[in-house]
Amino acid sequence: ALEPLSVGLAIGVASALTGYLSHPRFYCSYVECCPRAGQRLNATALKAQLDNRLFGQHLAKDVVLKAVLGFSNNPSPKKPLMLSLHGWAGTGKNFLSQILAEQVHPAGLRSKFVHLFLATLHFPHQDQVKLYKEQLQNWIRGNVSACPSSVFIFDEMDKMHPGVIDAIKPFLDYYEEVDGVSYRKAIFIFLSNAGGDLINKAALDFWTSGKRREDIQLKDLEPLLSVGVFNNKNSGLWHSSIIDRNLIDYFVPFLPLEQKHVKMCIRAEMTARGYAVDEKIVQAVADEMTYFPKEQKIYSDKGCKTVQAKLDIHEDL
16 A cells, blocks of 8 residues: 555655646747747847848838837737838848748747738639638638737738738727737738839939938838829739728838849858858859849849849859
């Protein structure tokens, strides 16, 4: 027969061990957990990531850093954070959204709390817009119920069928709860090439008038973007109630990249591959890119999008 003291000791040890293993700090070191209420972003880490990995986008970095930290530090935001990133391909929109996702959820795009939607993959058929809207609402409702600080990224907004994205309008509005669920801690990010031509023209106008690129401010571009995207029939935000209701917190412009910025991308890619940075190769890759306007050749027409592929050709060197 077991002694009462031995039984009591065993039960006590088992209880203590169970309590330790079930403690959130221990459990969440092995299983991904939703961030605790009131947990704030690391401002220093976010700024460092933006400074070291995103090139030529002083405006986007400044706007997003202030918007995200302000949102994170607010214990009771009135609505979710809604950012709409605009610019030509290769200028850093996807990169910035990944950096932001990693700061909120360390697993980034691999996190079960970060959700990426591609218009051409997830919403391909125009005749199924009604179905997509129902599915989207159910998906967002379920995921925010599981983790209030979920991140939703909608890529290819310029290819989204008009009307689909209006399904999420109730979740972006100034409501305490919708059907018992609060969406005020979630982050929604749109990525779009729409408005890129307007941004490029404004940047070129600054260059032509002798002004510094760094002097371009949000107020110079945001009004153009909001109106231009709203009236663009080839945009998923065409006549969208999300814009009409002023639910997008910031229209974030991504400027076209100059050759010096392309070189920064090349150096960063070489470093990431473990290569010593060879300026001859950097220049060779940069020279293989195409630039516009045709005469001045100021801006890369693909940003840094093809840097990896072009660097592959020079690997043997």
